[in-house]
Amino acid sequence: MQPHSHNFKANASHALKNKNLQSALSQMKVGFIERRQTAVDDxxxxxxxxxxxxxxxxxxxxxxxxxxxxxxxxxxxxxxxxxxxxxxxxxxxxxxxxxxxxxxxxxxxxxxxxxxxxxxxxxxxxxxxxxxxxxxxxxxxxxxxxxxxxxxxxxxxxxxxxxxxxxxxxxxxxxxxxxxxxxxxxxxxxxxxxxxxxxxxxxxxxxxxxxxxxxxxxxxxxxxxxxxxxxxxxxxxxxxxxxxxxxxxxxxxxxxxxxxxxxxxxxxxxxxxxxxxxxxxxxxxxxxxxxxxxxxxxxxxELLGGEFQDALRCIRCGACMNHCPVYHAVGGHSYGWVYPGPIGSVLTPTFLGVEEAGHLPNASTFCGRCESVCPMRIPLPKMMRHYRVKEYENGLSPPSVRAGLDIWGFFARRPSLYRMASRLGSFALRVMGGKRGRADSLPLAGGWTDHRDMPIPTGPTFQDQWSARGGRRRPSR
Amino acid sequence: MSGSREQILGRIRSNLTQAAGPLRETPEVLEKRTIAHERGIRPSRVDKDAAGLVDLFVQRAEKVNATVARIASIDDIPDALATYLANENLPAAFRMSDNPDLNAVPWDKRPALEITKGASDGKDEVGLSRAVGGVAETGTLILASGKESPTSLNFLPETHVVMVKRSEIEGTYEDGWDMVRAKGALSRAVNFITGPSRTGDIEQTIYLGAHGPRRLHILLVDDA
The missing domain is CATH 3.40.50.10420 (NagB/RpiA/CoA transferase-like)
Incomplete structure (x- = not known):
């Protein structure tokens, strides 16, 4: 079939609005998972x-x-x-x-x-x-x-x-x-x-x-x-x-x-x-x-001897997609080719290239359920991460993602600046969230707040709490 | 295409040799492994004596919707089968494989049973086969194709009846392979059959009788 994995985002939004599909998917979310667990317990x-x-x-x-x-x-x-x-x-x-x-x-x-x-x-x-x-x-x-x-x-x-x-x-x-x-x-x-x-x-x-x-x-x-x-x-x-x-x-x-x-x-x-x-x-x-x-x-x-060889262990059981929250939400057709779900997010860029299928490895919350149920213990999240790196290296990530990563990278390399910025950010969020404890709109974060509220930090940053409890600044070697 | 063969095997070899890890073995070691029939983990559920294994076989087969009739001797098969067919509202007619053990059944005890032999053409409502053995771990029957066991009989009739002896119930699939190997050369088709045909393709609910038999009935003959 003609691949349309490059349309993943559009396919996914379409799928989310498809009532029949959502109704069908809601049935599989529980059935497969319960049945597998019963068989495993036995x-x-x-x-x-x-x-x-x-x-x-x-x-x-x-x-x-x-x-x-x-x-x-x-x-x-x-x-x-x-x-x-x-x-x-x-x-x-x-x-x-x-x-x-x-x-x-x-x-x-x-x-x-x-x-x-x-x-x-x-x-x-x-x-x-x-x-x-x-x-x-x-x-x-x-x-x-x-x-x-x-x-x-x-x-x-x-x-x-x-x-x-x-x-x-x-x-x-x-x-x-x-x-x-x-x-x-x-x-x-x-x-x-x-x-x-x-x-x-x-x-x-x-x-x-x-x-x-x-x-x-x-x-x-x-x-x-x-x-x-x-x-x-x-x-x-x-x-x-x-x-x-x-x-x-x-x-x-x-x-x-x-x-x-x-x-x-x-x-x-x-x-x-x-x-x-x-x-x-x-x-x-x-x-x-x-x-x-x-x-x-x-x-x-071509995969033998390389970082994706483990994907060849796959026996096509479908457990990874049966347990995947992303698959449950968007169904198999959104992935745009033959293999959907987590294994599809690894195999599709492997077979068709990152240019066609670079979006798929991003279709993961990295919750790790796929790897935890894979009978062949394929490290699916790790492989998807590999492809995210490749996508970035090849300059295929969207400009907003690249800019975001560049900014984060800038601060991450400067620890005292990072601490200051996170204190500031946490403070700003608390001001914006007010007493409700959540914000329903945030600058530059429409992609999140259009669909759900952003929870507001409740106290000092992790690093401040860590040092207040006497934690070390730098790990000793 | 021979060009592709060399190309594929060449690429495999060169990638594996370059990345040669500790798992790469010499052909001698691999040759040995291929014929050694080494077994893996044996599920603890089959840690039972012979009677226990027969009980497990029955329990597992019934769990996947097979029915089992325990029969004292082959002399009782005609009655047992006639009763089963009547209870299921099936005609008193079946096609069976031309197998010595099935031929040895005293069918004349039930002259009303109409018996044909050989491969199925899809018109038979009931088929009767002889299994090589049964596997207790999942209630699985093993059937091996040959002139005494046509494969079509296992799949075309709506009702599949299979005879197996109590002494032929073993614990695991691997035990099953030993029984198959003991029969001589590997048959063209070896069927592991676990319950009747089913599908989950309509709204993920299991329904019996998709393309193969709707019913699987096991005649378990006590020969011990």
Whole structure:
């Protein structure tokens, strides 16, 4: 999709005024958080499991060349075809070529964020093929012609009545007077319509939660079973996976699976975890005749060995956005590209550059909730800070921010002046706040006081209180 | 494309070698690690004896909306299944995998049951499969594809019935992998199935039966 992350501020104000979106977001604020906590409480070893998952992925990333080659060897031995794509364009071409080679007309898809990253659906449609998303949430956003707004709950921003509207618009062949007010009506209709699509498709495309170096398997984790129908019933199964999805063994995947669903949906385990190895065997009664895996780099290998390598540990559970106050307020579309929330604020500038996505790392209160729940312990706030520094260094921060930082920097380097200025400022605020203890307008601070009052300092500055209590001026070395 | 392969692997190698930290290992060490099947942390919830594990399996499976029938021997399967189908208002007909253990069930005890065998074409309301085993930690069934277990049977019928023996219930996923490996070469598809199909995509409320089975019924046969 065409990124519009540079419009973050405008997107966000728009989102804040969108009543349907706000209503949908208000439901997710509690649900995901409570469910995760319940699942975590039910697993006393959860923190150790997080450490283990982090260490495991660090080990894999440090030896990624070995594990990828090993994976390729095993997948090939199992009868699969492994393709390497350095860029999104290359990945699209590989997939379209495979579709053409089997004269495909209909393509079904399981949920895959990487296919969003490479804008695969647009490319398939442009080639004149039909493509249908089979995950219910993805299907809903496909009908609404919009991107997913959450990495595991693509239609989290859509109300039930809006799903009904989308279904009535698309499923014209069904009776107008049918009832679609209950969730079960919607579910049954999607089930019925999509069942037909699985049967018709020549090619089924899925993502992968893991690739297993030991066996050459690809792994998908779903609740609906749509991914399994997609990859079992089509003649050709294409897996699209990025380089960092590989793990050494089935045991390693099992270890990481213990933190995935608990962090994502708060389930103990998702309904279906499927390990696929190669195409249909001679004795098999079903399964795809061809099995292809497209391994996508798209800029990831550049992160290895650098300050953003830790971001490659991400297993796309969505816990960071489920717990993010900024995401709760503005929703996923405001972020303007494929990956929203805190991980999106790190990945988007990484993939698209600070020029396009420099606003995103600023979309954080640095409350630290994302890092505190990330199953892979990715230091998201630290990474966002890195990008803020980069934005400043590249001269991309707005003039008011730069001026503010320059002024602060001037005083911060002159401690006695700083103390004097903060005493003065505190005094001025107290005069302006009067007895109410808060100010409803302040010079140069309209951005704050337009929406809320500024609390007024109640006494002497911190440093004055510190020295009054006999604290040292300078830390001893 | 082979050019891209070399390019990607080359970049990975050069970035990792330049930043070579203590985690970078020799191919010999990595090779060993890849085949050693080393296990990680074992959740304490499976610290139980065999009977305790079976109870945990049942409890966890029921928690995710599977139903479990504990059955004394395979001779009792026809009655148990016929009763289940009747109670659920389902037709007395099902498609089952062509599996020796399922074939050994004395189906003639219930001649009214209409049995077909093989892969599903999507028209079967009920499918009956044989699991490799069960994992107690989350009430998970493991099914491995092959001529005795077509994958389509696990996903297309609205009701999926799975037979597993009590002695095949183990603690963890890793124990499950040992059972799978003991069967020989890794099947094309290994399905870990935990409860029936569900979705949370409509207003974040869970509804059962999204694309896969609406019901998962486990026939737990006591062979101990």
């Amino acid at each position: 697993m006393p070893e959860f923190e150790e499991l997080r450490d283990q998952a982090r260490d495991l992925k660090n080990h894999t990333l440090a030896n990624l060349d070995f594990y990828l080659e090993r994976y390729e060897q095993k997948a090939t031995e199992a009868g699969g075809h492994v393709h390497w794509a350095a860029t999104a364009a290359e990945a699209r071409k590989i997939i379209l070529d495979i579709c053409e080679s089997v004269d495909a007309k209909n393509v079904t898809k399981g949920k895959s964020m990487i296919s969003e990253e490479i804008a695969l659906n647009d490319a398939i449609e442009a080639a004149g093929l039909n493509v249908v998303e089979t995950d219910l949430g993805e299907y809903i956003v496909q009908l609404r012609k919009e991107p997913p707004s959450h990495i595991i709950a693509p239609a989290v921003h859509v109300l039930r009545s809006e799903v009904e509207d989308a279904f009535r618009e698309e499923h014209k062949h069904l009776a107008d007077e049918r009832r679609l007010t209950e969730p079960s009506d919607l579910l049954n209709e999607a089930r019925q319509v999509l069942r037909q699509k699985y049967m018709e498709a020549e090619v089924g495309i899925t993502g992968a939660n893991f690739l297993i170096a030991e066996t050459g398997s690809s792994v998908i984790v779903t609740n609906e079973g749509n991914g399994d129908l997609t990859q079992t019933l089509a003649k050709v199964h294409i897996v699209i996976a990025s380089i960092e999805k590989v793990v050494p063994t089935l045991e390693d995947a099992s270890s990481i699976l213990r933190v995935l669903a608990r962090s994502a949906t708060g389930q103990d385990f998702s309904s279906y975890t499927t390990f696929s190895t190669g195409p249909r065997r001679p004795e098999d009664l079903d399964g795809p005749e061809q099995y292809h895996v497209v391994i996508l780099d798209n800029g990831r290998s």
